[in-house]
Amino acid sequence: ALAPAEDVGLVRIHAGAVAFRHPLVRSAVYHSASADERRTAHSTLADALAGAENSDRRAWHLAAAADGPNESVAAALEAAASRFAERGGQASASRALERAAELSNDDDQIARRLHAAGRAAEHAGNLERAALLAERALNRSRDPGIRAAARVLDWQVSDWRGLAADDVDFEREAERLAPFHPARAALLLYVSSSAAWRRLDLEHALRLLASGASTHCRQRSRGRPYFREIRFNSSAQFSTTLICVTGCSCST
16 A cells, blocks of 8 residues: 555655655645544554553554543553653653543543643743643642642742742641641642741741641651652752651651
8 A cells, every 4th residue: 555655755665664755744644634544543553562662652642543531541641651751751741641631531630640741841841831731730620639739839830930929828728638638738838838938927937837847747657658749849858857857756
């Protein structure tokens, strides 16, 4: 079927691979195909990419072949995003997680993946996109833990951009969240403490930070890995560790 294209020089077939003469030719062929034809092509490629070494490429092709929500494909793409991040490909991880969110059925799963995509975008230095993804996560989630994580991301990205509000106070929300998500409650208290510090309300800032440290210590006393949950914010780790070490006997 490719012989006519090869005869006129549009493609070259060598060692079982097909290469287009020019990237623009490849783009023209792809975009001249119908949506169904493109999905079929991606599905065929996904089937051909067997083996663990091709799992990331297979996940992308499965995602491109999907014509609606598909949790198994979303999970495969999320796993690929984790591998991208391990290799330092935070921008690719963010795109994969955003696509995984699009393929998700449940609002909280969508929000969780959007938040993760926002974190990856932040790590990639794309702060505007990170802020947009955090907002989308907030708009979709009903889970208080995911909403708290998205709020923290939104504030931190705004802080990096010089746009963070100094009047935020998540203390009541943190109190409601602490029994179920103590690590994220501690992060909310840290954000509120930082905002109070900027307002020069130092007594309130220290009280909030101490409260966050107390939440941290309770988490540690149950043997749960608090710092694994807040690995994205080194300043929060440092501040909380200082108060925790001086205010109780737990260690990291």
